[in-house]
Amino acid sequence: MGNSYRVALAGNPNTGKSTLFNALTGLRQHTGNWAGKTVSLAQGNVLYKDKTFNLIDLPGTYSLFSNSNDEEVARNYIVFEKPDVTVVVLDATSLERNFNLALQVLEMTKNVIICINLIDVAEKQGININERILTNRLGVPVIKISARNKKGFPMLLDTIDRIVTGAIECVPVQTTYPDDIEEQIKNIEPKVSELIGNRLSARWVSLRLLDGDEKLLNEISKRFGQKEGSE
Amino acid sequence: MSIQQLYSEAQQLSTAKLRDDIVQRLYERSHRLCREGIKYTESRRDTRTEKLDAIFTSPIFGFPIMLTMLGVLFYLTIAGANIPSSMLAEFFGSLEIYLSAFFTFIQAPDWVHGVLVLGLYRGTTWVISVMLPPMAIFFPTFALLENYGYLPRVAFNMDRLFKRVGAHGKQSLTMAMGFGCNAAAVISTRIIESPRERMLAILTNNFVPCNGRWGTLIVLASLFMAANFTGGLKSLVTTGVIVGIVMFGIIVTFFVSWVLSKTALKGVPTHYTLELPPYRKPKIFDTVVRSSLTKSWSVLMRAVKVAAPAAILTWVFANIFIGDTSILMYAVEFLDPFGKLLGLDGYIMMAFILGLPANEIVLPILLMGYLSTGSLTEVDSLVDLKQIFLDHGWTWLTALNMMLFSLLHYPCGTTLLNIYKETKSKKWTFLAFLIPTVIAILVPLIITQTVRFFGWL
Numbered sequence: 147m148g149n150s151y152r153v154a155l156a157g158n159p160n161t162g163k164s165t166l167f168n169a170l171t172g173l174r175q176h177t178g179n180w181a182g183k184t185v186s187l188a189q190g191n192v193l194y195k196d197k198t199f200n201l202i203d204l205p206g207t208y209s210l211f212s213n214s215n216d217e218e219v220a221r222n223y224i225v226f227e228k229p230d231v232t233v234v235v236l237d238a239t240s241l242e243r244n245f246n247l248a249l250q251v252l253e254m255t256k257n258v259i260i261c262i263n264l265i266d267v268a269e270k271q272g273i274n275i276n277e278r279i280l281t282n283r284l285g286v287p288v289i290k291i292s293a294r295n296k297k298g299f300p301m302l303l304d305t306i307d308r309i310v311t312g313a314i315e316c317v318p319v320q321t322t323y324p325d326d327i328e329e330q331i332k333n334i335e336p337k338v339s340e341l342i343g344n345r346l347s348a349r350w351v352s353l354r355l356l357d358g359d360e361k362l363l364n365e366i367s368k369r370f371g372q373k374e375g376s377e
Numbered sequence: 378m379s380i381q382q383l384y385s386e387a388q389q390l391s392t393a394k395l396r397d398d399i400v401q402r403l404y405e406r407s408h409r410l411c412r413e414g415i416k417y418t419e420s421r422r423d424t425r426t427e428k429l430d431a432i433f434t435s436p437i438f439g440f441p442i443m444l445t446m447l448g449v450l451f452y453l454t455i456a457g458a459n460i461p462s463s464m465l466a467e468f469f470g471s472l473e474i475y476l477s478a479f480f481t482f483i484q485a486p487d488w489v490h491g492v493l494v495l496g497l498y499r500g501t502t503w504v505i506s507v508m509l510p511p512m513a514i515f516f517p518t519f520a521l522l523e524n525y526g527y528l529p530r531v532a533f534n535m536d537r538l539f540k541r542v543g544a545h546g547k548q549s550l551t552m553a554m555g556f557g558c559n560a561a562a563v564i565s566t567r568i569i570e571s572p573r574e575r576m577l578a579i580l581t582n583n584f585v586p587c588n589g590r591w592g593t594l595i596v597l598a599s600l601f602m603a604a605n606f607t608g609g610l611k612s613l614v615t616t617g618v619i620v621g622i623v624m625f626g627i628i629v630t631f632f633v634s635w636v637l638s639k640t641a642l643k644g645v646p647t648h649y650t651l652e653l654p655p656y657r658k659p660k661i662f663d664t665v666v667r668s669s670l671t672k673s674w675s676v677l678m679r680a681v682k683v684a685a686p687a688a689i690l691t692w693v694f695a696n697i698f699i700g701d702t703s704i705l706m707y708a709v710e711f712l713d714p715f716g717k718l719l720g721l722d723g724y725i726m727m728a729f730i731l732g733l734p735a736n737e738i739v740l741p742i743l744l745m746g747y748l749s750t751g752s753l754t755e756v757d758s759l760v761d762l763k764q765i766f767l768d769h770g771w772t773w774l775t776a777l778n779m780m781l782f783s784l785l786h787y788p789c790g791t792t793l794l795n796i797y798k799e800t801k802s803k804k805w806t807f808l809a810f811l812i813p814t815v816i817a818i819l820v821p822l823i824i825t826q827t828v829r830f831f832g833w834l
Binding site: 160165168205211213214215216219239241242243245246249250267272273274275276277279280283284294321322323324326327330333334337338341342352353355356357358360363366367370 | 392
């Protein structure tokens, strides 16, 4: 089916990710497996215009440094299974802590939507969020919703739609690191690029290699290793 | 150049403080984003959450409140499930008459009627009428507590105890999952980052009675432990017994964790940050509908899928004779001396062995075993049920031992499978089977021998 697109939901635990998932998919959810990992993630379909969005509810995590199994599962899905769009759900009442995860996702993949949830609670607490400034700083759409009250869904779905049709292009603004780290990245990035092509973000992989992320290293050699032999 | 070579090259370039620098930059940027993009018009803090936390996580009230919540949850489940359970049983019972009549009408052979009605139909409807009502009450109520934000407070309260036995505080969250289903809880141990503490959580999870064992525990507690009480008091006593059983399971969890962290899984518990989210009023209707519809339904389907073949198998075993003894009886007689040692009997041991695929079917198999040997009474009410047990020499001690064995014994097949998938180790999966089994044998053995020694029975 050419009209079916995969949309992954990432986010910190307890940000209402599953509420959003259930509200969008209704009760028509079912658990599905995907290749390589024997864990079941909740999946469900949303029909929008002439398209089907296949939503995948990733485990809630605080970061994606593969400290725990959950983080690895979420990270691997975003990086290797390459969903058409990754929606990062943030809690409007504790954005400062939540942005950390969003910034990591922006390094990993291009088509990202930042979805700020619990906006009703935040407004009650006197928190006013200017999504235009945030969109501008991050380079990807920032949308405010309230999953509990089903507010902001049309905007969210429309944005997903416009990303998959190419009407919007996401240009994630990368985090810049201290000069010595940037120097190291510059050193290693061309070689990474040569090795993995454009299958993964070379900058991100370089950063992970510098950080000593052995789990990612193993995952890359496992997934790309055989292909290289035949090429 | 391979990725491995690149990795070692990167490692030579890299410095030890790189991760710190990265994380610091991410937080700096998060902070800047918030400063630029967010305006706080009024600084109204969430004081309600703070006030509630002062009560729920207080050193004095924390534990009593937790115990009360647990008690209330069980009481609601037990008292509320009573009537719908007997109504369902009655309904299925009356339907059985028509079914039997239909089989007589089409002149089906006796064995077809036996397999399909006495085996399959009775077995599965029993599972449905005993399991469905408690699930339909327990899951939604539990989900409401979960959505409200109470569970992380439980983890907070329990943290010190878990630390002391060398385990991880988040283990109380995976244990809470275990009340629903141990197999799911084993997967949920992924929230524990340290492999050592995660293994502890996996190995001890089945000491929390899962939904499949609820039926057994509730039925036995109300038949034998609360036998002399009536009405509301009966449910209260039953609840007390169940809370006691659950507490015992928790004590065993602590004990096993402590022993393991001193021996096979040596180590010091890691530090972690536990987020205490604000209390949120749950969407009551959504939560109730979702958890009763989806969760109860899927657990029930699993129960029925396993119960159906097991029921047929048991009926067949009970009705195929070698000489003048059925296959089932051979097994029962073989297991009987060992069962008697534990204050149980051969039928009970047989039921637990055949019940390996799912705990839900242990009691139905046991009943079918008892009923297959002569007195073919119709089980219309719990009174009849008790008579069946009494006819086979049951006392309160038998009931207590069976409850304890059910609480402590090896995890069900699905759980074991999940443990293997999660640990990817045959050794640890085997230990997850062995440790509970040994404990489940020792505890009733000690109790029975003590009771007999002092002549209390």
